[in-house]
Amino acid sequence: MITIQSVELYRISMELKAPFVTANGAYVDRETILIEITDSEGNSGWGECVAFATPWYTEETVQGAWHILQSFLIPTLLGVSLQHPKEIPAIFSNVKRNQxxxxxxxxAIWDLYGQIAGQPLHQLIGGVREELKVGVAIGLQSTLDDYYRLIDQYTADGYERMKIxxxxxHDITLIEDLRSRYPKLPLMVDANSxxxxxxITHLQQLDDYNLMMIEQPLAADDIIDHAKLQANMKTPICLDESIITYDDARKAIELGSCQVINVKLGRVGGMTEAIRIHDLCKEHDxxxxxxxxxxxxxxxxxxxALASLSHFTIPGDISASARYWHKDVILPEVKIxxxxxxxxxxxxIGFEVNREYIEQLTLERLKFNHSR
Incomplete structure (x- = not known):
């Protein structure tokens, strides 16, 4: 039994080693919310709310999530006793979305559960791997030479899949040039809606370049138009922002809206829902x-931990810490x-949290305790 005694929020800012540029803008630092949950026995676990500072990816933002956490979710959680982290979605069911x-x-509760059980999280959820093959995302660059430099560097580092x-x-000509230089490189593109x-006619040109997939080409809340696009393209469509819940994934599969799904823990509300989506995709190939x-x-x-499940066969965006950060908040850092x-x-989660460094990065901090 886990009884939630306290929740502590850290709003931090981490400087990126280089700007990360997408169709929606450039990012030079990353605000995020780290969460520590402690039980009545003094055990603690860590999680992260991955909303961005601005609502470019989904409607959630750091400030909005900070409000939802302290005003609605944490008060619902304090003092609650759990047998298993899978009980959390039902506890939060009175709050719409805010995944x-x-x-x-x-x-944080999954990590806490693993700490108490004395087991790695990837084993607790049924993972089958001890090593993960990795891919990397490359933001929009100013010149072709910048792309060549990064791809050569990441290939040498061991990354097996490049997302552009x-x-x-800034699309067809770029991919034509990259495919000409790297004819056998596992290559995909991400349009961020x-x-x-x-x-359609323009995007159909991508069929000529043997891409692994095109990720989220159309609107972030769409699955119907993506079905029409997929019916007219050979390149597999991957849905990202469109998949918020298990039911979104089920409907997209039934409609033929995609051949691939990208799961992000934050976007779908956590590990429990992500596992359900994994199992659904496995069932439907x-x-x-x-x-x-x-x-x-x-x-x-x-x-x-999530990527250790059996049906995650495509290298994920699980880069080394040094890919983005001068210094990470865990010890040891993630390495290739x-x-x-x-x-x-x-x-x-299997890593030590560097509390001293988190303190240096912290912009705002709040702690909530259960009154016995």
Missing amino acids: MAKAGLEM KIKPG AYGLND IAIWCGGMLESGIGRAHNM EQGGVLLPFGAG
Whole structure:
């Protein structure tokens, strides 16, 4: 039994080693919310609310999530006794959506559960791997030479799949050049909803370049138009922002809206829902992979556990800590070793949290205690 005694929130800011540019803008630092939950016995676990500072990816933001956490979710959680983290979605069912805020708390409880059980999180959820093959996302660059430099560097580092951000005016010619230089490179593109259904003819040109997939080409809340687009393209469509819940995934599969689904723990509300979506994709032979949200090492550690499940066969966005950060908030940092990432075997997420460094990064901090 886990009885929730306290919840502590840390709003931190981490400087990126280089700007990360998408169709929606450039990011030079990353605000995020780290969450520590402590039980009545003094055990603690960590999670991360991965909302961004602005609502470009989903409607959630850091400030909005901070409000939802302290005003609604945490008061519901304090003093609650749980047998298992899978009980959390039902406890939060009175709060609509706000998946990233919910996920941050649920992650922390999964870590806490692992700490108490003395087992790695990836084993607790039924993971089958000890090593993960990894991919990397490359934001929009100024020149082709910048792309070549990064791809050569990441290939040498052991990354097995490259995701290239695209947008109108920065797409077909770019991919043609990259495919000409790297004819056998596992390559995919991510549009972050930058196109419309009237772009079908334009997007069909991507079929010539043997891409693994095109991720979220159309609106973030759409599955119907994506079905029309997929029916007219050979390249597999991957849905990302469109999949918020298990039911979204079920409907997209039934409609033929995609051949691939990208699961992000924050976007779908946490580990419990992510596992359900994984099992659904496995049942219907829909490819699935684990995406990234420029997380700190805490969120990345949870992603690693998720990606250990059997049907995650595509290298995920589980980059080394040094890919994005001068210094990470976990010890040891995530590293690429022999072309992959080794899963930790410590209890819970398997990493030590660097409290001293978190204190240096903290912009705002709140603690909530259960009154006995």
